[in-house]
Amino acid sequence: MGSREWDSSADAETGCVRRRVARFEDGSIEQTEDWIASEVPIAMSYNGEAHVVMLATPMDLQDFALGFSLSEAIIASSSELETIRIDQRLEGIEIGMQIPQPRAEAIAARQRNLSGRSSCGLCGTQQLEDVLRHPPTLTAAIAITADAMHRALNSLAAAQPLNLRTGATHAAAWSDIDGSLQLVREDVGRHNALDKLVGAMTRQAIDVQRGFLILTSRASYEMVQKSATVGIGLIAAISAPTALAIHLAESCGVTLIGFARDDGHVVYTHPQRIVEQDT
Template identity: 70%
Template sequence: MQSRSTLSNSPIPDDGEAVSVRRPVERFHLGQNVHDEDWIASEIPLALHYNDHAHVVMMATPMDLEDFALGFSLSEAIIESAEEFESVSVHQRLEGFELSVRIPEARVEAIAQRQRNLSGRSSCGLCGTQQLEDVVRHPPRVGRGPMVPGANLHRALAALDSAQPLNSRTGATHAAAWADSGGNLMLVREDVGRHNALDKLIGAMAKRAVAVDGGFLVLTSRASYEMVQKAATVGISLVVAISAPTALAIHLAESTGVTLIGFARATSHVIYTHPDRIGQAGS
């Protein structure tokens, strides 16, 4: 399994990686039915094991899986740095994929103490969490981060559509993107699950040692609590979402120092927390 190394316009992986499939459909338009075929995004079980201990099963798109394993480990505070991510091996099984990760044994013991053996879905990052404190986890306050003129937010958003080849084909995936402070897209990752797309992006950034204080995060989804939590955990200070935030996401962003923006469009956006990082939209 090879991960993409570039940000955008990179080809969709071969169908051998099963990221999308063709299926027969009946199209109805202007009173007529047409027999046709459509590209459908794949969604498969993905089992994550740490030091041979089963931890979580997610539903995900089978691409950029090594990025996902590293990003999930960081965003869920299973490890503190990419240096603790010793190795990952990807195994294709009949039912899906198994990711076998090696991390320091002390980190595995900490997982057991948290009592998190969760079974997740692509739309849910908390399914199966056993303890309330595991849900409402407050990351440390983020650093100062960059100052970004509003126009640069819009520049990144304008470039994002063409940087999502799988969504262009299927219309079924979310994207998480990293842009520099000038609004230039640096990395993009896609998945049927918004949490998975963000974890893939975080992993890709960690592998390339991308500094989190040099840019901002763009999400093609709502800004839920879990998305802000993952971003703050790795130190991202500016989160831009095309849809709305939740009240709990705003609360977490306020308390961790994250600038949270929702309803981001080509010419407009709404700032919910810490507006001092954002210049005027025309600046």
């Protein structure tokens, strides 16, 4: 059998490993060790049928499995995810899930069997309809102040231990309406981090109508699609959105904010949900 393609000694709680490096700085060379973010193939299957392989950080995998299943509309609620089995393989990790048979048949009908990348979870989708899946329009969403959003943003960096160690990961975070961070999940892939957050929020019964989402990445179409699918109505991204993401957010009733940083932010859709100052 072949050698391992990933290091199983990677701590599932830290998501990183130590590697020897040559550090060049100020004209000198130092032989040292550095923390490197783990990135491994994670295969997901439903009812024994392979569905997708994602490259992801091997931590918070229970959250990942549940969040992916919800944000991709494979299941409608956590109660439909009957079992989750996580197995270590030579080449990576396999997550086997059991769902109601009608749901499994719906997956087959969509004919979606994709190989995901850490940068794009839609790569390999076979049908245009699968890419442009339109979530239900959100009819209710909370309003927040700009001050609350920036309070959450200012506390986010310290809540990313994996990125502080490696400098290589994205985060998806959930804040309450007052700007207090409630949950953070990290991954080398921005959409993986979001799926992990969705799974964690669902497992902890956090109300998506009582807070807002923060992304340390750009707001792509898929990020808006996943968020709207699970009922998140307000997204603040540190980087820019794409035109297709703005179009989807507008049509789905999602408030989309980009360039959310210390010195300001840009509201692209449904600005009525942002109040500029605390009252």
